[in-house]
Amino acid sequence: MYSKARWLILFSAAVAIMSLYINMIVFAPILGNIAGSLDVDMGTATNLMMGFVLSVACVLIWGGVVCDKFGITAAFILGLLCTTIPATLMPLLGQSFSAVFVARLIQGASVGFIFATIGPILALWFPPKEQGLAAGVLFGSISLGSTIGVVASPVLLEVLGSWEITVAVMSIPGWAGIVMAYLFTRQTPSPEVIETLQAGTASGKNDLTVKQALALPKTVIVTAVIVCNAWAMYCMYNLVPPFLAAPAPMGVGLPPVSAGNLSLALTSVGIIAPFVGGIFFDRIVKGNPKPAVIIGFALTGLFTYVISLPSIFGNMPALIVCLMLAGWGIPFMGSSLSAFIATSYPPDMVGRMMGFCFGVGTLGGALGLYLGGRSIGSTGNFVIAMTMISGAALVGIILMLPLKGKQTAKIPAEAEISRIS
Numbered sequence: 001m002y003s004k005a006r007w008l009i010l011f012s013a014a015v016a017i018m019s020l021y022i023n024m025i026v027f028a029p030i031l032g033n034i035a036g037s038l039d040v041d042m043g044t045a046t047n048l049m050m051g052f053v054l055s056v057a058c059v060l061i062w063g064g065v066v067c068d069k070f071g072i073t074a075a076f077i078l079g080l081l082c083t084t085i086p087a088t089l090m091p092l093l094g095q096s097f098s099a100v101f102v103a104r105l106i107q108g109a110s111v112g113f114i115f116a117t118i119g120p121i122l123a124l125w126f127p128p129k130e131q132g133l134a135a136g137v138l139f140g141s142i143s144l145g146s147t148i149g150v151v152a153s154p155v156l157l158e159v160l161g162s163w164e165i166t167v168a169v170m171s172i173p174g175w176a177g178i179v180m181a182y183l184f185t186r187q188t189p190s191p192e193v194i195e196t197l198q199a200g201t202a203s204g205k206n207d208l209t210v211k212q213a214l215a216l217p218k219t220v221i222v223t224a225v226i227v228c229n230a231w232a233m234y235c236m237y238n239l240v241p242p243f244l245a246a247p248a249p250m251g252v253g254l255p256p257v258s259a260g261n262l263s264l265a266l267t268s269v270g271i272i273a274p275f276v277g278g279i280f281f282d283r284i285v286k287g288n289p290k291p292a293v294i295i296g297f298a299l300t301g302l303f304t305y306v307i308s309l310p311s312i313f314g315n316m317p318a319l320i321v322c323l324m325l326a327g328w329g330i331p332f333m334g335s336s337l338s339a340f341i342a343t344s345y346p347p348d349m350v351g352r353m354m355g356f357c358f359g360v361g362t363l364g365g366a367l368g369l370y371l372g373g374r375s376i377g378s379t380g381n382f383v384i385a386m387t388m389i390s391g392a393a394l395v396g397i398i399l400m401l402p403l404k405g406k407q408t409a410k411i412p413a414e415a416e417i418s419r420i421s
Helices: 006-025 028-038 047-070 072-088 097-115 118-125 128-160 163-169 172-184 191-199 210-215 217-245 256-284 290-307 316-342 347-379 383-400 414-420
Strands: none
Touching: 006 072, 006 097, 006 118, 006 128, 006 172, 006 217, 028 047, 028 097, 028 128, 028 163, 028 217, 028 256, 047 072, 047 097, 047 118, 047 217, 047 347, 072 097, 072 163, 072 172, 097 347, 118 128, 118 316, 118 347, 128 163, 128 256, 128 316, 210 217, 210 347, 217 256, 217 290, 217 316, 217 347, 217 383, 256 290, 256 316, 290 316, 290 383, 316 347, 347 383
16 A cells, blocks of 8 residues: 655655755854854844744644645645745845844744654555654654754855855755655555545544644643753754854854864764664554653753763763763654654644644744843853753653553554555
């Protein structure tokens, strides 16, 4: 029942997601240069990241409607246009903080449209035994894009001499993603898969409304957990690189290129972690999202706090290890959260539920960046901002404890799929 074209769709989605996060994080390692060019302080400059994440949250809430009503191709192309056009025009917009802020709002909308496609891709194109792996590919693309961004951004700045041109050049993967989305994602899923998914919902039929789904306890819990997840993820990726590059005593005081290279320890492990998390979800815990989420929050929460201690960031080997452990946690749990949502709701509303849960959840990322920026501006250091990441992780662990161990609306096992077909 499952077409081999699913791998091209998955690859196209991975390129699209990678390009979004390249464009998101390209500002982080060179934020000091951008702040100086725009004549604002570092705390104010962090609003350029906060605006991106705030827009992600607002659009994700209803971005799933585009996916469910018009298909994943429309969501891909609309989202990629939102991220690539502002980046390409940055040499024209980069003279004004207000113009750059608006551009970042538009770019953030891109994630809202594209992220909502993850649920439908997993549910409609991949059999149960491959969903954790497919989710790992997509969430690994977040870290891959972030890794490319933090490494390439300061290098291109040194070569090109302009942060505006650097941002424009980094938009190229997004244009490639548009071409791939048009070529590879216009197929429709198998009717047999849709019928099987409908038969596998908790009631045995597709009679659950969106309003009823939003009121389910599992929806409330998983959305609250994603609030903490987004707070930790967006603050970690957007605040740690400028912390490494900020002059002492505000930060570690590394040159931008060195800070970008060191940030590789934080982001590169996130390329592998979702794959391991997907296998862990599929094979080890058999669809139970709780263990991966608790492990992920514990790692990111503990080691993000440790990074801010002078005894650690003054010791390069210890700092690299702590960056790797902090960077492993949040990506490790991503596969479990997305696969849990994808297999917990009827197929015709998976995009909307994915969009709602991650949309409302991502408000936590915007709030975390806003409060983190305020604390940096008022205290002149990153200590409070980093400590709040650890606090969000602790709250996430507590919220996850009441969630039932496995999906209550599971897709049937493959033997059952064959019988129903």
